[in-house]
Amino acid sequence: MEFDELKSMWSSIAPQTKTDDEIREMLKENKHPVLKSIRKQFAIEITGWFAFLICYYSMFDGATKPMLINIVLVIAIITPLIHNLYGYNFAKYLVDAPTVKKSLEGYLVKMRIFMFSSITTRVIFLSGLFTFFAYGIDFDSSKYFLLAAVILAMVFFQGFFLYKIWMKRIMDLRNTLMGLS
Numbered sequence: 267m268e269f270d271e272l273k274s275m276w277s278s279i280a281p282q283t284k285t286d287d288e289i290r291e292m293l294k295e296n297k298h299p300v301l302k303s304i305r306k307q308f309a310i311e312i313t314g315w316f317a318f319l320i321c322y323y324s325m326f327d328g329a330t331k332p333m334l335i336n337i338v339l340v341i342a343i344i345t346p347l348i349h350n351l352y353g354y355n356f357a358k359y360l361v362d363a364p365t366v367k368k369s370l371e372g373y374l375v376k377m378r379i380f381m382f383s384s385i386t387t388r389v390i391f392l393s394g395l396f397t398f399f400a401y402g403i404d405f406d407s408s409k410y411f412l413l414a415a416v417i418l419a420m421v422f423f424q425g426f427f428l429y430k431i432w433m434k435r436i437m438d439l440r441n442t443l444m445g446l447s
Contacts, residue, residue: 304354311350315343326399335401342394349387356380367446374439381432388424392417 319340322328328336356376363369396417405413 298358300357301354304350304357308347308350308354312347315347319343322398327402328398331398331401335398338394339398342391342398345390345394346387349383352383353380367443370439370443370446374436374443377432377436377439381429381436384432385425385428388428389421392420392424396420 322339323336328339360369360373363372396413400413403409
């Protein structure tokens with residue numbers, strides 16, 4: 267297909283017109299599709315972790331473990347939930363500059379901060395979970411080595427893959443910014 271044909275086809279397509287009220291309605295928080303999916307995911311996670319916290323005391327011997335270990339587990343579970351709230355606000359308030367380029371530059375800075383908090387939150391979560399489930403196990407030197415290897419592997423793989431995912435997003439945004447220059 268020739269460029270002129272493509273250009274004329276593009277020009278002939280009539281976009282659907284939206285009234286000001288329809289656009290305002292689309293911009294409301296309850297109607298935004300990304301925010302809606304984040305809220306849905308958050309509701310599912312809260313329900314699952316709340317059920318876990320109700321059951322862990324008897325099912326995973328939380329009653330026999332010291333209060334400090336139980337508090338570590340609760341903090342380890344609450345930390346990602348708080349991070350998800352932060353992520354919801356991160357997705358909710360995207361544009362805060364007079365131009366698109368300035369908005370994207372600000373978003374890039376926020377995205378880097380969010381990346382590091384995401385990785386840190388995941389490490390806190392895994393550390394708390396391992397601390398809770400490893401407490402009370404009678405360890406010998408081989409079990410300590412195995413536990414250390416599992417913890418290091420989990421933290422490394424989680425951190426590595428999260429870092430790769432976030433860096434791809436950051437690089438895509440950087441490339442978009444360079445395209446605007």
